[in-house]
Amino acid sequence: MSPTALKPLEPASTNPAQIRNFCIIAHIDHGKSTLADRMLQITGVVSDRDMRAQYLDRMDIERERGITIKSQAVRMPWSVGGETFALNMIDTPGHVDFTYEVSRSLAACEGAILLVDAAQGIEAQTLANLYLALENDLQIIPVLNKIDLPAAEPEKYAAELANLIGGDPADVLRVSGKTGVGVEELLDRVVELIPAPVGEADAAARAMIFDSVYDAYRGVITYVRMIDGELKPRERIQMMSTKATHEILEIGVSSPEPTPSKGLGVGEVGYLITGVKDVRQSKVGDTVTTAAKPATQALPGYTEPLPMVFSGLYPIDGSDYPLLREALDKLKLSDAALAYEPETSVALGFGFRCGFLGLLHLEIISERLEREFGLDLIATAPSVIYHVTTEDKKEIEVTNPSEFPAGKIASVSEPVVNAAILAPKDYVGVIMELCQSRRGTLQGMDYLGEDRVEIKYTMPLGEIVFDFFDQLKSKTAGYASLDYEPAGEQEADLVKVDILLQGERVDAFSAIVHRDKAYAYGVLMTSRLRELIPRQQFEVPIQAAIGARIIARESIRAMRKDVLAKCYGGDISRKRKLLEKQKEGKKRMKMVGRVEVPQEAFIAALSGDVEKKDKK
Numbered sequence: 219m220s221p222t223a224l225k226p227l228e229p230a231s232t233n234p235a236q237i238r239n240f241c242i243i244a245h246i247d248h249g250k251s252t253l254a255d256r257m258l259q260i261t262g263v264v265s266d267r268d269m270r271a272q273y274l275d276r277m278d279i280e281r282e283r284g285i286t287i288k289s290q291a292v293r294m295p296w297s298v299g300g301e302t303f304a305l306n307m308i309d310t311p312g313h314v315d316f317t318y319e320v321s322r323s324l325a326a327c328e329g330a331i332l333l334v335d336a337a338q339g340i341e342a343q344t345l346a347n348l349y350l351a352l353e354n355d356l357q358i359i360p361v362l363n364k365i366d367l368p369a370a371e372p373e374k375y376a377a378e379l380a381n382l383i384g385g386d387p388a389d390v391l392r393v394s395g396k397t398g399v400g401v402e403e404l405l406d407r408v409v410e411l412i413p414a415p416v417g418e419a420d421a422a423a424r425a426m427i428f429d430s431v432y433d434a435y436r437g438v439i440t441y442v443r444m445i446d447g448e449l450k451p452r453e454r455i456q457m458m459s460t461k462a463t464h465e466i467l468e469i470g471v472s473s474p475e476p477t478p479s480k481g482l483g484v485g486e487v488g489y490l491i492t493g494v495k496d497v498r499q500s501k502v503g504d505t506v507t508t509a510a511k512p513a514t515q516a517l518p519g520y521t522e523p524l525p526m527v528f529s530g531l532y533p534i535d536g537s538d539y540p541l542l543r544e545a546l547d548k549l550k551l552s553d554a555a556l557a558y559e560p561e562t563s564v565a566l567g568f569g570f571r572c573g574f575l576g577l578l579h580l581e582i583i584s585e586r587l588e589r590e591f592g593l594d595l596i597a598t599a600p601s602v603i604y605h606v607t608t609e610d611k612k613e614i615e616v617t618n619p620s621e622f623p624a625g626k627i628a629s630v631s632e633p634v635v636n637a638a639i640l641a642p643k644d645y646v647g648v649i650m651e652l653c654q655s656r657r658g659t660l661q662g663m664d665y666l667g668e669d670r671v672e673i674k675y676t677m678p679l680g681e682i683v684f685d686f687f688d689q690l691k692s693k694t695a696g697y698a699s700l701d702y703e704p705a706g707e708q709e710a711d712l713v714k715v716d717i718l719l720q721g722e723r724v725d726a727f728s729a730i731v732h733r734d735k736a737y738a739y740g741v742l743m744t745s746r747l748r749e750l751i752p753r754q755q756f757e758v759p760i761q762a763a764i765g766a767r768i769i770a771r772e773s774i775r776a777m778r779k780d781v782l783a784k785c786y787g788g789d790i791s792r793k794r795k796l797l798e799k800q801k802e803g804k805k806r807m808k809m810v811g812r813v814e815v816p817q818e819a820f821i822a823a824l825s826g827d828v829e830k831k832d833k834k
């Protein structure tokens with residue numbers, strides 16, 4: 219139909235029959251945000267003048283990296299056959315680390331647009347998200363995007379999609395989020411195919427929290443989907459899990475700027491502001507009801523996301539430690555999935571052990587810390603959660619390799635995941651080789667169409683966090699995509715490899731690895747450190763050890779670095795200057811036993827950045 223020039227919809231008075239709640243699910247980079255932008259423009263909620271790319275991605279880092287981290291909901295008017303509908307679109311992130319955000323958004327919708335890049339076809343997250351949507355009984359609308367690309371093959375991929383979800387390839391819509399082609403038809407189809415929400419208008423209010431974000435000026439903004447009843451401004455609401463009550467200071471819809479309304483009724487999607495300052499008080503998955511007439515039964519919640527990947531974050535300048543603590547506290551306000559506790563390291567000083575949902579989450583948090591808080595950080599190698607049982611039957615949870623118990627160990631279990639890799643069939647060989655080398659067990663293989671294969675492996679998560687994705691991408695010329703979900707734990711023959719400098723353990727380099735790989739890790743780290751640590755006045759052995767057993771050894775030869783050697787003659791002031799300079803340099807040195815190690819050496823060894831450092 220046409221862009222509506224109708225007066226804004228009055229929330230709270232919208233008939234549920236005129237509401238459509240949907241989300242867009244897609245693999246990363248298949249164009250969700252661009253399509254969402256076009257919808258905002260075509261429905262007239264954002265004027266052409268105000269339009270900017272990725273309108274809904276508010277964080278700077280989201281815009282720069284072109285990825286969506288936090289999902290956002292937005293309301294758009296659209297009229298079909300003279301009747302105006304309120305379309306609530308919930309934008310979702312596409313990356314594996316944020317799957318839990320996708321599932322929240324899905325639970326708030328009746329339908330989903332399954333968006334697939336017409337030049338790429340189905341990818342790993344296309345499938346993962348589709349399965350999530352089907353589990354939530356959503357109506358799926360298959361759509362091919364980017365049909366303006368010369369490389370687009372709509373016929374081929376329409377067949378692939380139809381094959382996957384059933385139906386006729388001709389029913390797969392073809393659009394371009396970039397040029398806007400086909401987007402109006404798509405909006406019509408949303409109205410036509412996605413069921414209107416159902417709920418009881420007269421029942422006690424029940425709203426599901428599907429997101430809550432922290433805003434520096436307004437406190438926590440809670441995004442809700444109304445199921446039953448109604449919520450109004452100034453009403454006292456109750457969080458069903460904690461029974462805590464708050465007053466609604468503002469209620470409204472995003473369209474896409476926050477627009478206060480007289481309330482929210484059955485089926486509507488909007489936001490609440492209560493002046494709460496911490497997202498944990500407005501927990502995603504919780505049910506909101508009214509204090510005056512509380513509902514008796516909460517809505518089904520979500521499984522809370524648990525951190526899976528751990529890393530130590532240390533300020534390069536030790537005096538930044540309080541700043542790092544403050545920064546983490548602030549980020550935690552808006553990111554309930556971030557976990558951290560203080561830790562100290564001989565090599566790196568004071569820092570925090572942080573828990574993340576995955577590697578991308580880690581990367582994003584460290585980048586935000588550096589960018590938004592001006593911190594220079596060093597991150598230790600990522601680790602997962604190991605459960606260690608000692609021979610005297612003690613169970614210990616280890617997220618930091620240096621805490622791995624030293625005594626006799628009965629068993630160690632590690633987390634495993636079910637990984638699905640999608641790639642053109644020519645790469646099956648290299649992918650299997652890679653997965654096999656990472657202790658993967660093949661679970662099966664499915665052909666999707668002529669040349670695309672889904673390869674399923676069960677793999678230790680510890681192997682995936684260690685540059686697996688980079689390897690996969692480089693071995694398949696970027697064609698493979700990966701998705702994984704936790705699949706419990708398995709026992710494995712894991713050992714801790716320590717790195718010793720002159721007999722002293724350097725905690726930041728301890729790693730938990732499979733026994734078969736311990737030697738390779740030992741050789742790698744000892745030779746890296748030999749390159750990076752300057753000569754001392756005595757010989758320094760660098761050893762890798764499992765317990766007391768040495769498995770690899772290098773040594774740095776002795777050398778007296780005499781800064782005064784060049785100062786012949788008796789110019790005392792020059793000598794003093796040189797000695798002062800040497801003292802300055804020493805400040806940046808860490809002492810490990812008697813060995814002086816420049817901080818840069820630790821950093822370079824941890825990041826694998828050996829070549830860049832000057833050999834001394």
Ligand SMILES: Nc1nc2c(ncn2[C@@H]2O[C@H](COP(=O)(O)OP(=O)(O)OP(=O)(O)O)[C@@H](O)[C@H]2O)c(=O)[nH]1
Nearest residue numbers: 246247248249250251252285286312364394395396
């Ligand atoms: N040619 C063409 N390019 C498009 C189209 N839609 C999106 N793109 C481009 O594809 C890239 C990814 O688009 P986004 O909209 O950021 O993708 P996304 O799916 O939102 O990505 P995430 O938010 O990271 O999951 C961008 O470079 C877009 O300019 C389209 O219809 N045609």
